[in-house]
Structures are given as C-alpha cells and as structure tokens.
Amino acid sequence: MNNYQVGQLIQKRCTSCYNNQVAVLKVDRKDFNEKSAFFIWTQCPECGMNHSELMPEKMDNNDKRSTS
C-alpha cells in the first residue's frame, strides 16, 4: 500500500516559486535490498512546475491497526 496518493498535497518546497505544497501526480514504488522508497512525480499547484524525486518510505510507528 502506498503512503503517497495521487492528488494528495504534500509539504514540499517548489523550487520554482517557493510555494510550500505540491500535489502528487504519480507514485512509483521502488524496492531495494533492505528498504523501499517511493519515486514520486509532483506538480506545484501555484506555478504548474513538475518535479520528480525519490522519497523514503514513511515510518509510521503510530499506525493503529483495527485488531482487538
């Protein structure tokens, strides 16, 4: 399951207009030997600039599973 979703706004500084939020356009999961990461394409909603970068998989220790 992806931690990043298409259409999601993430906190990331646009290198073009310095807006601090970009929208996720596409997510591609990359699995390495010991960890996985996400290659994401983003677009700034302010100036329309496209970016792509490798993001580490989020470690969410507060994940609450619905087990009883």
Ligand SMILES: [Zn+2]
């Ligand atoms: Zn921008």
